[in-house]
Amino acid sequence: MTDAIRAEGLVKHFKGSTALAGVDLVAREGAVLGVLGPNGSGKTTTVRILATLLRPDGGRAEVGGFDVVRRPHEVRRLIGLTGQYAAVDADLSGTQNLTLIARLLGYSRGDARARAAELLERFGLTDAAERAAKTYSGGMRRRLDLAASLVGRPSLLYLDEPTTGLDPHSRNELWDVVRELVGDGVTVLLTTQYLEEADQLADDIIVLDHGKVISRGTPDELKERAGAQVLQVRPADPARLDRAAAVVEAVTRSEVRSADGGASASVTDPAVMPEVVRRLDEEGIAVAELTLRRPSLDEVFLAITGRPADDAPADGTEAAPERTHA
Ligand SMILES: Nc1ncnc2c1ncn2[C@@H]1O[C@H](COP(=O)(O)OP(=O)(O)O)[C@@H](O)[C@H]1O
């Protein structure tokens, strides 16, 4: 398989601070590369460099075989970019937004309207086509934004935190759209802070932290690399959670996390299972769930970095809304 994107040693400094400290990545053609990392880890900076919107201070990158610094026009012709914030004109209708973009891309008036209608239909926005975008829900806005980035039929799509701030239903809808696009052969570069999202969509993942790739692999490989399995106990009576957690801690001798009515801890030796069962029984704790499972990506991130993925301080310096068209 060919590489759609290949970057080596990308470095970017902003006024003394280092946003990227040597990022290598490869996106295989027709696959989804997930760039996973907390706020401020360098995701948007990476995307902006690969979209030719920002020059790297070091390293090099090729998109579709074109160098992003020396051949920006060729690169832009290949890509669609959807920023973290919806970038459509809120006062224009869905049809007007998409038609405008199509006209800018050189479509005739008739072709532009046809392309707009086709995309609105595909994204379930036909009923809202003639309404101003400002009347759309967050999920609808995000779908319109995605539609806008697809007007020029890009073979590569950059999605920078496409579901941040969306409710679970809208998030699922957007995931379906992304899967459909991948089914059509589009290569996707997806940044996300949500480990579940990377797990759901990505074929390959790089984990960024402080501008460095701290881990890479398929979702399964990342989970395997974290090594340990996770023992999870959920008492039938939620009031017994503290006791159940104490049992798990005593047996596994590792840190116990309590969430959603369950207590979980990493275990390297599956033989602790019978001991947990015995102690729970001694304490008369009936269980609704007792499982030994592979870690979630959240737990993987915790294992790699020593802190939860959502624990990084937000720095409020997100890039402005952005989008390029073919
Ligand atoms: N235009 C800029 N000026 C100064 N610092 C920036 C700029 N853009 C990003 N940064 C800094 O670079 C780092 C990486 O930012 P960014 O790539 O936006 O991270 P992410 O998208 O993962 O949240 C952060 O520390 C951020 O403050």
Ligand SMILES: [Mg+2]
């Ligand atoms: Mg960002």
